[in-house]
Amino acid sequence: MKTVLLTAAILATIAVVLTTAPRLLAKESGPARAKSAANRVRPILSRDLTAAGLSFGNPVFLRVFKEERELELWVQQPGKKTFQHFRTYYIAAMSGKLGPKLAEGDRQAPEGFYFVPPSAMNPNSNFHLSFNLGYPNKYDQAHGRTGSALMIHGSNASVGCFAMTDPKIEEIYTLCDAALKNGQPYFRVHCFPFRMSPERMTHTKDHQWESFWKNLKEGYDLFEKNKTPPSTTVQNKRYTFK
Numbered sequence: 001m002k003t004v005l006l007t008a009a010i011l012a013t014i015a016v017v018l019t020t021a022p023r024l025l026a027k028e029s030g031p032a033r034a035k036s037a038a039n040r041v042r043p044i045l046s047r048d049l050t051a052a053g054l055s056f057g058n059p060v061f062l063r064v065f066k067e068e069r070e071l072e073l074w075v076q077q078p079g080k081k082t083f084q085h086f087r088t089y090y091i092a093a094m095s096g097k098l099g100p101k102l103a104e105g106d107r108q109a110p111e112g113f114y115f116v117p118p119s120a121m122n123p124n125s126n127f128h129l130s131f132n133l134g135y136p137n138k139y140d141q142a143h144g145r146t147g148s149a150l151m152i153h154g155s156n157a158s159v160g161c162f163a164m165t166d167p168k169i170e171e172i173y174t175l176c177d178a179a180l181k182n183g184q185p186y187f188r189v190h191c192f193p194f195r196m197s198p199e200r201m202t203h204t205k206d207h208q209w210e211s212f213w214k215n216l217k218e219g220y221d222l223f224e225k226n227k228t229p230p231s232t233t234v235q236n237k238r239y240t241f242k
Contacts, residue, residue: 034123034177037170045171049075054084057182060175061229062152064091064162066098066109067194071152071162073172082227089172092156093163098193099209101135104146107159110135110191111212113219113232113239117186121177128154128166129173133189138234152189188229196220215239 028036046056052075059076061083069091074083096108110133120132130153136145151161154169164172176187193209194200196217204210219241222230230241 030123034129034173037129038174038177041171041174045175049086052084052086054078054086056175057178059083059184060179060187062172062176062187062189063223064152064189064191065195066091066094066111066192069094071164071172073175075175083229084227086175087171089164089168091162092165092168093158094161095159100145100212101140101147101150101160102145104148106147109158109160109162110140110147110150111193111216112137112139112191113216114189114191115186116176116189118180121173121180122151123173125151125153127151127161127163127169129169130154130161131173131176133191139237139239142234142237188232190219190223190229192216192220 042056049056054075055078058078061074061076063072063074064070065072071089071091072085073087073089075086076083094109096106099108100111101108112135114133114135114137116131116134120134122130122132130151133150133152135147135150140147147160149161152169152172153161153163154166155163156165157163179187193213193216196213201213201217204213207213215238219230219232219239222241233240233242
């Protein structure tokens with residue numbers, strides 16, 4: 001009888017822990033939330049980085065492909081300027097269609113060249129963890145485009161942002177945060193409508209955004225060639241690269 005009562009008590013305790021855990025997690029905020037996430041994912045990330053000849057805390061670079069619903073994370077190779085592909089993550093949710101974001105509320109996800117400084121990292125996000133892409137950038141502003149709070153974040157729902165799920169954003173956020181804390185002043189995020197191969201570009205002829213996409217392809221091609229994210233500026237309402 002005592003054994004039965006003890007088992008029932010243990011099961012009741014487990015049930016309480018399981019039902020309260022989400023609420024306890026929800027109360028965790030700011031640096032504590034980011035730290036907890038890092039504690040969960042860093043061991044696996046460090047192991048896989050070492051296996052790939054890379055180091056935790058090295059500079060990072062992200063590429064987003066809307067049509068393929070993929071986010072690539074690249075890490076700078078030790079002692080080199082070049083970056084090496086490390087992970088590809090599936091984008092769980094993304095609204096809109098191919099083409100750039102034009103105005104606040106149009107539900108479009110951005111396309112273009114963005115960068116994320118430490119001030120844009122948001123561990124207090126309503127979507128677990130997130131960082132702001134910096135839309136509208138100088139190119140967007142030159143074309144009169146409006147919008148705000150365009151993020152890469154957790155969860156599996158999004159309006160104009162890129163939702164990665166909570167487990168995946170923990171990896172992405174942790175790697176990006178570590179790079180910034182290790183001295184990278186900002187990391188670049190290049191957002192493309194699709195992988196800009198010559199074959200795929202043949203299908204853009206006479207498209208509304210053909211000229212814009214050809215301009216994006218200039219930056220895409222430079223990275224494909226050099227494996228170093230190009231420096232990007234805006235002149236005469238066009239992206240220029242070096």
